[in-house]
Amino acid sequence: MKDIADLIARIFIALIFLFEAYDSIKFFKTTKSQMTDYGFTWNQDFLLVSAIVLMIVGGILVLSGYRSSFGAILLLVFYVPVTWVLHSWWNDPIEIQREQSLLFMKNVAIIGGLLLVFVNGSGRYSIKRLFATTKVP
Numbered sequence: 001m002k003d004i005a006d007l008i009a010r011i012f013i014a015l016i017f018l019f020e021a022y023d024s025i026k027f028f029k030t031t032k033s034q035m036t037d038y039g040f041t042w043n044q045d046f047l048l049v050s051a052i053v054l055m056i057v058g059g060i061l062v063l064s065g066y067r068s069s070f071g072a073i074l075l076l077v078f079y080v081p082v083t084w085v086l087h088s089w090w091n092d093p094i095e096i097q098r099e100q101s102l103l104f105m106k107n108v109a110i111i112g113g114l115l116l117v118f119v120n121g122s123g124r125y126s127i128k129r130l131f132a133t134t135k136v137p
Helices: 004-025 028-037 044-064 067-085 094-118 127-133
Strands: none
Touching: 004 028, 004 044, 004 067, 004 094, 028 044, 044 067, 067 127
16 A cells, blocks of 8 residues: 555656646746746746756656656755745735745645655655566566
């Protein structure tokens, strides 16, 4: 049961980042304007493309289970700073503090899930395990 739960958790965590990467690609200009709203004006194209690459590579590594700990680190490198900047509810007006605090705590929970993937690895059902147990003729 633990192995199946590891697989399902990795799928759910990876899907968040793969969907966010897809959304950032599809709405590239809108995402850049949102970056300006949050004060990211330095080299926006580089920052956005780097974030998309981190989300895609990290998401695929976590999803497949191949080097899932490294994938979790890539996603943490992206997600921890983004969480603190985008959902800094303590600086927001009182009208949106509740919503932003909930989004902040959701991101903290996702960060916790990534830390679990980092510490525990990919589990039994992964590409890494498939490569390790396959016999080459």
